[in-house]
Amino acid sequence: MDITRTTEDEQTARWNGRAGNAWIDAQEVLDALFEPFANLLVEALPAGRGGRVLDVGCGTGGTTVAAARRLGAEGRCVGVDLSDPMIAAARTRAERAGAPADFIRADAQTHAFEPASFDAVVSRFGVMFFDDSVQAFANLRRAAKDDARLRFIAWRSAEENPFMTTAERAAAPLMPNLPARRPDGPGQFAFADRDRVHRILEDAGWTSIDIRPVDVPCVLPESELVGYFTRLGPLGLILHEADERTRTQVIETVRAAFAPYVHGPEVRFTAACWVADAHATST
Template identity: 40%
Template sequence: MDNTVNADMVEFWNGVGGQKWLRFQDNMKESLKPFGHMAMDAASISTGEQVIDVGCGCGDTTFEIARRVGPGGQVLGVDISKSLLAEATGRATSAGQETVTFENADAQTHPFSPNAFDVVFSQFGVMFFGHPAGAFKNLRSALKSGGRVAFATWQPAKNNEWITLSLDVVAKHLPLPAPSGPEEPGPLSFGDTERVKKILTKAGFSDIGMEGVSTSFIAGPNLDYAVEFLTQLGPAGRAITNSEANEETKSRIAGDMRDALGAYETDRGVEIGSAIWVVTARN
């Protein structure tokens, strides 16, 4: 795998990022499933198709796509994280999945088979590209004529209460890092619609669509889990980790986070407002 293009992301997802994701994998699978399914539906993935799953992680989306394409289709899941792919590969082997292949690769530069795939899909994976226009140009080369791309990505932080609430809590105890620039890879880098359209147009795509969806994000099945999740992952978790806060400060943050989340506890878990874009385009 060529690690030079996205070295920081490769290091993060093969280190602390991958470790934390595995820790919360079971909840993340259920919390993110509705968003991924929206993008799959928008792509109209059907039986017999060949699909690339970009940033496939532990394979949850890959296996769902495999179910949709059936025994006559094939799904290639790619990810830069070896630890997440090890989990995905183990699950595929245990389930006897024959229509799924996983590869440790950076989708920005990986030499995909040209003109071989019907769909490029991603659930919150493409925002981490270091050079997004080049990455999508590379992915477009793998698509057949008329092939589709569909992905889910977060809207700006201001539209995602699960982000603003958790950062507001952290800000009471720690100085927050400066927000990432609009060109920097990260979970919110595809929040601006004009930027996304410009990237896809530059890569050669047409018929670009962006549907905004506002719904709830389940941060955990209960308060204790949600507090741990939001203080470990996401923008708030990253701020805490990067600050190297001591245990006393972390404990105070956790207490305040629990108080802030109390009003969001429901029978389904801790549900907080969120907003995504479902993006589609055609080769």
């Protein structure tokens, strides 16, 4: 069996199916939730000075549009993502915003970008899903100009992000078929080990690597909590398969498990992440 191809196919199927459509449905809520992370990325770009930026794993285009606005009229931000429906949503968003942005439906690990064509590469939670991270970041390095900057944000460990696994932990006794996370495979927490991430970037040809922890306060409206955990993550992938009785029981159980994070009309938690910076130094 070609394990690499199986992994690629799994990711493509997931993000062109239920997972991708769930993100589109929750786009407004997720954009508000993750706005602080988009700001962390955009602040690394020179304001109003143009240039070309690549947004990896752009999803529905929130960060792409923010980066395009930061660059100004002389700039261009290009978003790349595996998901057809998310790319379609991103194009619509950019058109409505009048933002100088383009979108490519492709796998950034293998896509033939024009060599040395980007002044910067950014990603908000989009780089943890490659089956061969060294190959992917080497491909991005080829797409970057000499002296280009790379900045991405990735999750730290599951243990440091208990909010993110609350739903699956609470639902597991009721749903034995819940998809298990693979700590050594592509996924949300694949970049938990800072030393590993550093080696990946170094092996891929990036230099001046700096990976620092950030703890970002996040707020979700309490009214959106049930929709959040029933659509996203491992639980969101299979809850629709449950019978009505089981589904009701799961929702009640999981909602109760989130109680420590609920403060009146708000759900509050801290996102434990890495901000990684590197440069494409000529050799």
